[in-house]
Amino acid sequence: MGEGRRWIPAADVAAKVVxxxxxxxxxxxxxxxxxxxxxxxxWELIDAGATSxxxxxxxxxxxxxxxxxxxxxxxxxxxxxxxxxxVTETSGHAVAELPESTRPSSEGLGYQPPQLxxxxxxxxxxxxxxPLPELKDEWRNRDExxx
Amino acid sequence: xPLPRFEGxxxxxQPVEGLRAAFDEAFAESAGASFRRHLSLAGRSVTLASExxxxxxxxxxxxxxxxxxxxxxxxxxxxxxxxARLTGVVPELGPTPASAQPQxxxxxxxxFVAYHRQGTLAGLDRAAGxxxxxxxEGFPASDRGQPLFALFxxxxxxxxxxxxxxxxxxxxxxxxxxxxxxxxxxxxxxxxCMRAGLTYLGDDSIALSLPLAGEGAGEEPWGFxxxxxxxxxxxxxxxxxxxxxxxxPMDPREPDKLVLYPLDGLDDRQVRGVTAGSARLAALLLxxxxxxAPRAVPLAPAKALLLLAPSSIRAMAxxxxxxxxxxxxxxxxxxxxxxxxxxxxxxxxxxxxxxxLTEGRR
Numbered sequence: 001m002g003e004g005r006r007w008i009p010a011a012d013v014a015a016k017v018v019x020x021x022x023x024x025x026x027x028x029x030x031x032x033x034x035x036x037x038x039x040x041x042x043w044e045l046i047d048a049g050a051t052s053x054x055x056x057x058x059x060x061x062x063x064x065x066x067x068x069x070x071x072x073x074x075x076x077x078x079x080x081x082x083x084x085x086x087v088t089e090t091s092g093h094a095v096a097e098l099p100e101s102t103r104p105s106s107e108g109l110g111y112q113p114p115q116l117x118x119x120x121x122x123x124x125x126x127x128x129x130x131p132l133p134e135l136k137d138e139w140r141n142r143d144e145x146x147x
Numbered sequence: 148x149p150l151p152r153f154e155g156x157x158x159x160x161q162p163v164e165g166l167r168a169a170f171d172e173a174f175a176e177s178a179g180a181s182f183r184r185h186l187s188l189a190g191r192s193v194t195l196a197s198e199x200x201x202x203x204x205x206x207x208x209x210x211x212x213x214x215x216x217x218x219x220x221x222x223x224x225x226x227x228x229x230x231a232r233l234t235g236v237v238p239e240l241g242p243t244p245a246s247a248q249p250q251x252x253x254x255x256x257x258x259f260v261a262y263h264r265q266g267t268l269a270g271l272d273r274a275a276g277x278x279x280x281x282x283x284e285g286f287p288a289s290d291r292g293q294p295l296f297a298l299f300x301x302x303x304x305x306x307x308x309x310x311x312x313x314x315x316x317x318x319x320x321x322x323x324x325x326x327x328x329x330x331x332x333x334x335x336x337x338x339x340c341m342r343a344g345l346t347y348l349g350d351d352s353i354a355l356s357l358p359l360a361g362e363g364a365g366e367e368p369w370g371f372x373x374x375x376x377x378x379x380x381x382x383x384x385x386x387x388x389x390x391x392x393x394x395x396p397m398d399p400r401e402p403d404k405l406v407l408y409p410l411d412g413l414d415d416r417q418v419r420g421v422t423a424g425s426a427r428l429a430a431l432l433l434x435x436x437x438x439x440a441p442r443a444v445p446l447a448p449a450k451a452l453l454l455l456a457p458s459s460i461r462a463m464a465x466x467x468x469x470x471x472x473x474x475x476x477x478x479x480x481x482x483x484x485x486x487x488x489x490x491x492x493x494x495x496x497x498x499x500x501x502x503x504l505t506e507g508r509r
Contacts, residue, residue: 022449122460138257139274
């Protein structure tokens, strides 16, 4: 895994980390996901623009895990996120400042491999009746004297 | 002036190029509309006008609890008229969509939002605060429980309010938002609470006030009532025998789904006693139908978001979904969240909701 590998949340994804758990919704398909514990922390770091090396360093440091194990688990998770079209790879350098973890202090720091929980019960509904097209606001920006 | 174009609905595209003109014409003709009603909706004054008292009455039925004596500078005026008025502008509406879902399209850079469903065309002019509903044979049955849902979502968005797929009941000023997917028990819980004496603000669609930016950022969340109707599976109707007489099929093609009007038969004083226009959100409850005794179990915010957001995502549209998701995420961090196990004893369900609200006030 090279130092420069980075990923960003895909354009069709809404995501939020709440108390250390990431909740993701793919707006086009209706599938939704959660990442708890280590997975939620990894999503925080991906969203902040961290490189793969930074992610491994942070996770290994915070959870006391071997870097090689974290790196292997990150590879698996990234592959899953890519297959679900939740992230896209991008280029770029390491970010200078990474966010503090939002996990509750009550949560244990024992390392568990990240696991992507997948929920597809809304996907069939989306396929039958896709969401209505979103509002546009171009009219607010134009010069009404021209119209 | 470039005329607005109607995108995404080919058979209506050409005629509706004159949408702005059609709005102006409709409002000019309605200046002397014989029938007018006024609402206080989401804290704003809304005027309904029509030359057809029956049409106005069927539309206003779901808003009965929001009726006000008079409008003061209405933020929104809704004109209900006949599709026949559009003859010169829209010679052919196009086929009725096979889906029960409305077709919603945007025109003129998003200034106009138009809505087509079962022979009715309705439009919102966001700049002018005007809606026109051109009806075919009366107001469509499938829309009566929650009239113009998508257009209200757009109008509310412009007020920094968000339509969410949830019910709302209150004890005093403290409200419990009832979220979750269809069939989870929102309507059953809301109607059980109403029967038990809690205030009923809706079972399926609520306007959420929770500003993310600007002067209101950081304020506590509030919920505004829109529709005083309720949606219920026909199989559950026997649990509410007092409402059987108010039940109508939601859609003739889906006789198992009913729309109820719990305020039918009540006088104005009684209506004021059982409903309200808004409530401060003190708790988020995610109902789940079980066979055991009802109980509310504390739920982690992320788990609550997982149960609340997915079904609301579709309801948010045409509101921007990413913004809507962000607001729901803020909500679950703002109020205590519970999994509400809904059992057979409806009185006990209502007691449990009231217990949560009462303890939240301590």
